[in-house]
Amino acid sequence: MSNHHSPVDDHQVRISDSPEIPPAINDNWQARRELADALRRLNMAMLTADAPTGQLRAVAAVVHTEAARIEANERVYGRKALSNLYTSRQQQNPDLLHEMSPASGWSNAVAPGMHIWREGERVHARVTPDWSHEGPFGHLHGGVIALLFDHVLSIGQRMVGSIGHTGTLTIRYHRPTPINKPLRMVADVKRIEGRKKFMAAELWADNACTASCEGIFIASRNALPPASPEPDKADT
């Protein structure tokens, strides 16, 4: 595919250089983070509490009412549309990925809450999946692990240019990965061949590598050549 693709639109994606979670874009997005936290708490309570049926139905009714209140606002669907809205209001176009991503978005209640940052030629990440991400009893779902790898490797591509599509992910699950404890990830670029970036990453719990991954990412035909030492400056 891809002759008809528009150029990869990842100019706004930045890799943090700090292990600290950055502040929200503005107070509105801070409020979205707070609502996402509340939703995660509600989900966790629902999954773990031996609650009476009537109580569960009563809470569902309240949540539907509150959702309708928010739905009554003008709707803007997707990162691209939201970016355009910011641009049309002549505000700086912010990096919405880190708020909205299903893997790392602080304002996305389904995301496990993952922070990615760069140190030298590697990207690091930390994430604490919980009971809502359980696969085997007490352990992390393998599909969630694939999501975490895909995301950390995707963002890691920014070290050497623009973000390309995931072509192939090869994951080896070495041992069950725990939930409810901080996990660490590390990723780097192994080599670049034309439009292909060969990447690798590991997932660690305490002192054990529980899974490792190799990924091939394919840059758009329209992307600028890779391997710039300062991708943000080269791409913008």
Ligand SMILES: CCCCCCCCCCCCCC(=O)SCCNC(=O)CCNC(=O)[C@H](O)C(C)(C)COP(=O)(O)OP(=O)(O)OC[C@H]1O[C@@H](n2cnc3c(N)ncnc32)[C@H](O)[C@@H]1OP(=O)(O)O
């Ligand atoms: C992601 C972009 C947006 C970024 C926004 C920022 C947010 C980031 C958010 C996070 C996003 C998270 C990330 C996501 O979730 S990305 C979403 C998951 N991925 C997809 O949906 C990708 C679907 N597939 C495609 O679109 C096309 O097949 C692609 C683009 C992959 C290649 O189609 P294209 O027409 O361009 O390729 P080509 O035929 O000219 O071949 C070119 C070269 O590549 C080699 N090859 C081809 N396919 C594969 C493969 N599957 N594995 C390994 N190698 C492959 C091929 O042999 C050839 O090599 P060579 O012969 O030259 O040696």
